Structure formats: structure tokens, C-alpha cells
Amino acid sequence: MAYNLLKGKKGIIFGALNADSIAWKVAERAFEEGATFTLTNTSVALRMGETAKLAEKCGAELIAADATNVEDLENLVKKSMEVLGGKIDFILHSIGMSPNVRKGRHYSDLDYNYLDKTLDISAISFHKVLQVARKLDAINEWGSVVALSYVAAQRTFYGYNDMADAKALLESIGRSFGYIYGRERNVRINTVSQSPTVTTAGSGVKGIDKLLDFGERMSPLGNATGDECADYCITLFSDLTRKVTMQNLFHDGGFSSMGMSLRALEQYEKGLGCDCECGDAGDHDHRYD
Template sequence: MPDKAHYGLLKGKKGIVFGPLDESSIGWQIALHAYREGAEVAISNIATALRFGNIQELAESCGNAPVIMCDASKDEDVDKAFKELSEKLGSVDFIVHSIGMSQNIRKQVPYEELNYEWFMKTLNVSGISLHRLVSFALKNDVLNDGGSILALSYIASQRNYWTYSDMGDAKSLLESIVRSYGPRLAKRGIRINTISQSPTYTKAGSGIPGFEKMHEYSDLMSPLGNASAEECAEYAVTLLSDLTRKVTMQNLFHDGGYSSMGATIPMIRLADEALHDEELAARVGLEDFSPSK
């Protein structure tokens, strides 16, 4: 990471980031930026992530941060994780949920033919796990008053993105949990939000069929271009800090303006050219999506 100004926004705070795997993951960047803004950080992921990721490297970069193994889809794992967190770090001021997976997407199962066992796992790991983290943090009294809970979402929670499949349903559930928990946490001054990030080249994101095209299209449609994982982390730090203590129950778009765009002139011209080029239209399958005449 190049040298950048740091402002001490999280000085004196403690927190835990669930889900970082390697340098490409947004959770990794959030943990690193939180540490560089003065926070003490703990890191958590499933046990197999130790073999396939670089979590120990991240822990060292974050001042030898404690690493807590936890499968956030299991009650007993989450309960144990927060007990361990309390022993190693004490109560915390923020929790970051950066967890998501879909076997249906990984196996490229069409949405109309979802494997329902995998579908339920998608919802559990990618959505319900947030509820589980919040609930067990409260039960173990490990989250301080005035704290911040943050989860990562995507615009497919609200709009259809064909190849995002059952992850769109999971992100919708994730955002609903945020709204449902918001008032229940507010009496302690705890806020809870999601960031809806641009398509980002993470291990999970890159596994989505046609991801490169999604990424390129989004970049062309965003006035400021796609936001990187590092830029997302910089934004996340503000939501973990006291500067945003009255922001809660929000899904905050961090996508270069993509979510507010209709179309750009170059993209309209490109679509028009494709629609009037029969060979090109056939090659990309436009006839399957052509509007009624």
C-alpha cells in the first residue's frame, strides 16, 4: 500500500473483521486500514482459510492481531468466537461482516434450477450470518455502546443481475437484517449499515460467470469509475469512526455513481450499433432479450 495520510479516526478503538482471505478481499483492506487509523483489530475466518489464504500475513501487518477461527454459519462457532475475542481483545467498538459464498454460482447452476440445499447455505453464510454475529455479540456483551456494525452488499440486492443468481437474494436478506436490527441497537447508540460496493476483483467476485464483463460495463457506466477494494476500505473507516455516529440502517452506495446513472451517451450509441448489426446481435444473444415490437 502506498504511503497515504492517516487521521487517527479509530485511535483507541477495537474491532473484529470477519471474512478476510487475501490481499484482494475487501475485508483484508478494511482490517489493514482500520489498524492504520489506530484501531486494535482481530481477524476471523473459517479454518480452511488458513490453508488457502494469507491470514497470518494480514495479522502480522495489523500488529500481530489475534486470529479467531469461526464458521459464521454455525451458532456454536460464533458463540465461541466472541468468547475468545473477549479474552484476547476485550469488548469491541466495531464488527465488520465481509462474508459471502454461493455454491450455485460456483457450479454455474442456472437460477431456475437452483440446488435448494446450496441455496439455503448461500442465505445462511451470506445473509443470516450477520444476524448471528450481532446476536451473539450482544449475548456475550462484547460490543460497546456507540459501536458500529458494517456489512458488505451489492446493488444486485435491489436490481436483477442475471449471473449474480442466489447471491442477490442473500444480499437482499442481509440488507433487511440491517433494517430490522437498526432500531433495536439504537438504544445503545450502536449503528448498523451496509456498503454497496462496485464490482471488485476478489476471489468470490471473480467466480461469478461473466464477471469481467460486469466489471467493465460498471466502470464505463460510473462517472467516477469503479471503486477499488482499498477505496472501499477508506470509506468503511469513516463508518466505523465517531464521525458517522448518526448514520444507521442505511445501504450506502460506494460505486463511483453507477447506482444513480441511467445510461451514458457512448453506451446508448454502442447498444444502438449492436441492435442494428444482425450478426453482432446474434453473436451476443440479443434476440433472447429483445423487447416486444
């Protein structure tokens, strides 16, 4: 059901690769709620993904941009304002990638060149987007910027690797820039800490299927889906949340406030009879798990 929450609003959406992407779902909902926007991703992602279909459906223009490249971002923002007919009202940052995760590097044995790329793509790009937008005075007063995060920024999750460091930095950037942009121009900046969600990026996390099951058992309301996350982002882009800024907002069915649930405890008890010889240094070395 549409409520015209974004009627007349304009924006830029980063990261819609395919129908599994949360950014894709946000774009669909923003369109339903009356917004116009541009869609952006790297040139390679636009060629390999299905974003052109989404652009056609939403009447949006595709603009290739590497979010780690300031010149690309300047071109993106300028062209978006030109296409949309003025300043924008919202931005979604839905970008994350870790070469260390993709290459199976353990957190205690990171490739630091890969780590630099992880931080640049997944977090520092957020700062670059905000810095470019501010310098170009591209966002209207009471505009809203949202970046997608995960609870691994606060808690350790096996297999999430250096993406946890990136998400912690992402959230810090949201707070620091939120103060500046809020005080100067009444622009609000928030991060949304979403439940584990099966996306192209999320599927690369080791044990994602088990993480989804654990989240479902732990959360009183169950895991939040990608569609539900899109709904939440729409409210943050709308005028209904004008005084919400500098927050990391947990959208996870209550997971982040839980210690142990009965469903998770019962599942844990079922596994107590299984002995694991962790002293075996073969293929089952769990000393650092």
C-alpha cells in the first residue's frame, strides 16, 4: 500500500544490483511512494547486474559511478541534480564488499591491501558521498541520508571478518557528519542496522544460512526481511522523521536487545551431545573460531 510519503521528493540510490538487493527494494518502494531518483553503481556492476530493468520500471536514469572515486561522485551528484531538476532530498548508501571475505582470509591473517579496499568501499565511500554532496550543496533542507549497517559493528560475529570494522567506521561517519550537516543545513544522517539478509553481498559471509537461523530464533519478531527494511528506509526519507539523526537504528526484530531466547537455547541444548575434537589441527581447527 502506498501513502505518498515521498511525493515530490528526489534522490540517489546506490547499490541496486538485482532483485535481492535491499537497494533494489528501496527503489521500488520509493517509486511507489511518489519519489523520483537516479540509480547508481559501478560500470561493471551495471553491466553484470539487472539494474537497467529496475531503471525502466521506475523511470530512473542510470549513472555509473565508483563510490570510492570523488570525481565520479561529483559527476553523479551534478548529473542527478540536472536530471531531477534541482537539489535532492534523500540518498541511500547500500554498498559493501570485502576482498578478504571473498578470498577466505581469516581475520587473524588479513591482507592489509584488501583491508584498505574493504574500508574504502564499505565505509569511507559514505564519507566521500557526504563530503561531495555538502560541497555541492546538493541536499535540500530536511533531507535524509541513510546507510545500511549490521550489528557486527558492536558485537563479534564469526565469519563477518573485516566487514565488522567497516560497519563500525560507517556508523561513526554517520554520527560525525550528522552533527555537521544537521547543524549547518538541517540534513539528517542515520544508519540502519538490518537483520542478516540474503543479498549478493550477504551471501559471501561464511555461515550466512546458520546466521539467518540464529537470528530467527533469537529475535522476538523474527528477522526483518529486505522488503521490510525498504519500508523502514522510506519512513526515514519521509518528513515523518525530521528530528531523527545521528542514530544507528536497529531493524532486526529485537535481536540487538536479546541475550538468549528460549528457541535458541533449546536448539543449543540439542547440540550439547555432539563432541567436537577441537584439538585436531586438520580441517577442523576451531581454536580461533
